[in-house]
Amino acid sequence: MRGVLRARGLIDGLGWGETLISKSPISFLEGVDPEQGKLIDKSHELFGLSINGKVIIFPHSVGSSVGAYVLYKLKKNGKAPSAIINLRSDNITVSGCAIANIPLVDMVEVLSLIREGEFIMVNGSNGSVIIY
Amino acid sequence: MYLTNDEERALNGEYGEALEMAYRILSSIGRLTNANHLIKISSAHVSGVSYSTIGDYGKEFLENLSLNAKVSVPTTANPAGLDYQNAYGFNINSNYVSGQIKIIEAYRRLGVIDSFTCTPYEGFYLPPKGSHVSWAESSASIYANSILNLMTNRESALSALASAITGKTPYSELHIDELRKPSLSIQIKMDDFSNCVKFALLGYFAGRITRGPMALQNIKNPNPSEAKAICAAMGTSGASGMFTINEKMDKVERMDFTNDELKTVYDELNDAEKGDAIILGCPHLNVNEINEISEFVGDRRLNKKCLIFCSRKTYEEARRKGYTDRIEKAGAKFVCNTCAVFTPIISNLGVDKISTNSCKAAHYIKRVHKISINLKDVNEIIKESCR
Numbered sequence: 396m397r398g399v400l401r402a403r404g405l406i407d408g409l410g411w412g413e414t415l416i417s418k419s420p421i422s423f424l425e426g427v428d429p430e431q432g433k434l435i436d437k438s439h440e441l442f443g444l445s446i447n448g449k450v451i452i453f454p455h456s457v458g459s460s461v462g463a464y465v466l467y468k469l470k471k472n473g474k475a476p477s478a479i480i481n482l483r484s485d486n487i488t489v490s491g492c493a494i495a496n497i498p499l500v501d502m503v504e505v506l507s508l509i510r511e512g513e514f515i516m517v518n519g520s521n522g523s524v525i526i527y
Numbered sequence: 528m529y530l531t532n533d534e535e536r537a538l539n540g541e542y543g544e545a546l547e548m549a550y551r552i553l554s555s556i557g558r559l560t561n562a563n564h565l566i567k568i569s570s571a572h573v574s575g576v577s578y579s580t581i582g583d584y585g586k587e588f589l590e591n592l593s594l595n596a597k598v599s600v601p602t603t604a605n606p607a608g609l610d611y612q613n614a615y616g617f618n619i620n621s622n623y624v625s626g627q628i629k630i631i632e633a634y635r636r637l638g639v640i641d642s643f644t645c646t647p648y649e650g651f652y653l654p655p656k657g658s659h660v661s662w663a664e665s666s667a668s669i670y671a672n673s674i675l676n677l678m679t680n681r682e683s684a685l686s687a688l689a690s691a692i693t694g695k696t697p698y699s700e701l702h703i704d705e706l707r708k709p710s711l712s713i714q715i716k717m718d719d720f721s722n723c724v725k726f727a728l729l730g731y732f733a734g735r736i737t738r739g740p741m742a743l744q745n746i747k748n749p750n751p752s753e754a755k756a757i758c759a760a761m762g763t764s765g766a767s768g769m770f771t772i773n774e775k776m777d778k779v780e781r782m783d784f785t786n787d788e789l790k791t792v793y794d795e796l797n798d799a800e801k802g803d804a805i806i807l808g809c810p811h812l813n814v815n816e817i818n819e820i821s822e823f824v825g826d827r828r829l830n831k832k833c834l835i836f837c838s839r840k841t842y843e844e845a846r847r848k849g850y851t852d853r854i855e856k857a858g859a860k861f862v863c864n865t866c867a868v869f870t871p872i873i874s875n876l877g878v879d880k881i882s883t884n885s886c887k888a889a890h891y892i893k894r895v896h897k898i899s900i901n902l903k904d905v906n907e908i909i910k911e912s913c914r
Contacts, residue, residue: 403558404558405555405558405559406551406555407538407551429584459580460575460683460684461575461580461581461582461584461585463683463684463685464581464582464584464585464588465584467584467588468584468587471587484559485559486556486559486683486686487683489552489555489556489559490552490555490556490683490685490686492555493548493551493552493555493556493685493689494548494551494552494588494685496548496551499555
């Protein structure tokens with residue numbers, strides 16, 4: 396195990412998987428297809444990639460507050476990310492993760508230690524991220 | 528954030544899925560906004576009603592939730608995307624009509640008051656002065672804080688719904704007295720400052736200046752119409768949740784609002800010389816405002832389409848008082864329980880230019896429906912639109 400990073404726990408629960416890192420914000424309403432669980436915004440750096448079962452890391456969400464319902468729909472379809480890490484979270488991501496029951500943390504100390512594609516575990520209850 | 532034993536049990540699912548989810552929303556928003564605990568609220572106002580905004584995903588969520596949840600405090604709801612009792616003639620497809628009706632039915636099952644208006648404080652439930660509430664709909668929450676002497680944050684559809692179900696909200700931001708003190712004052716430096724469009728332009732300007740509470744100085748006390756205009760415009764352009772009027776301030780940053788600022792904001796919103804249709808009622812009109820329009824119109828006829836948005840309750844009261852006759856004879860149409868922006872009715876009008884007196888409608892109609900806007904006071908709009 397490489398280490399445990401402290402974070403602010405926002406939505407309780409454990410989620411694990413490979414990371415998918417985005418430097419730019421995500422708009423769930425325009426940017427994510429809840430049927431396929433893929434990023435469909437052509438201008439987004441992660442265009443075409445699947446978020447299903449991943450720990451997705453992005454600064455915060457943008458766009459319509461209806462985006463919260465897209466996270467709910469992803470979960471219903473079995474295509475949701477297993478956990479979310481934000482730089483600094485926002486009302487849309489928080490309420491979306493709350494209704495979809497997706498573990499969420501933000502303000503991770505030394506977020507830059509986490510590498511693209513590696514397997515990590517997010518603990519939203521105690522606010523920590525474990526890098527294996 | 529501290530939770531009582533009972534709240535803790537609800538969060539752990541002991542009282543069912545709906546309360547578990549509602550407490551999960553509130554506790555996470557509490558953590559996000561650094562709240563210490565939850566407080567009781569006396570009312571809630573939920574947004575997220577129009578099928579144009581929440582779509583099928585929101586509809587499914589609400590339909591599921593409404594099977595096993597009820598609101599626990601008086602709760603009003605925002606306008607829908609159509610006047611479903613009177614939708615015929617607006618050329619709305621049946622998929623939209625059925626989606627919208629299902630959303631309305633879900634809110635009714637949840638126990639929401641049959642309000643469907645963005646001005647629930649006019650004719651619906653008015654909570655006791657000084658109490659904490661949880662209101663979504665930015666124009667209504669700013670009005671609650673600034674005019675009604677209530678305390679609320681600017682809630683989202685889901686946080687207000689969670690509060691409606693639990694009867695609680697995180698004790699943070701505008702619920703805390705010290706955080707309601709303005710840190711910026713705007714001095715109004717204009718001689719004649721007295722119509723709704725000017726108040727709205729001030730609100731649109733002010734909303735951009737700060738995210739926090741602000742003090743408006745050297746201005747007459749706004750009447751309800753003018754106050755609604757400031758609140759709606761301020762909610763549209765920014766994140767601030769309240770203002771004060773002519774309250775004495777010391778040692779805060781000061782800014783001026785002169786004719787120059789007014790003109791800059793006006794030029795940004797106004798991009799047509801004359802509208803081919805008229806939209807009034809953003810926010811929804813009250814009975815007095817309908818009476819004023821009736822007086823302006825008199826016995827004349829309008830030479831273009833005119834839609835007037837208000838709650839059904841307001842319309843019925845205005846009709847009983849005889850205020851709607853002349854307006855309807857002039858050719859205008861009342862649209863009840865419907866949002867003046869997030870509805871297919873606007874794009875189905877088939878016009879490129881719309882006249883309105885609302886900065887909020889101007890801002891959103893341009894962006895959502897790609898229609899140009901002529902921004903004018905209501906009596907001027909009617910004067911230029913009568914045969």
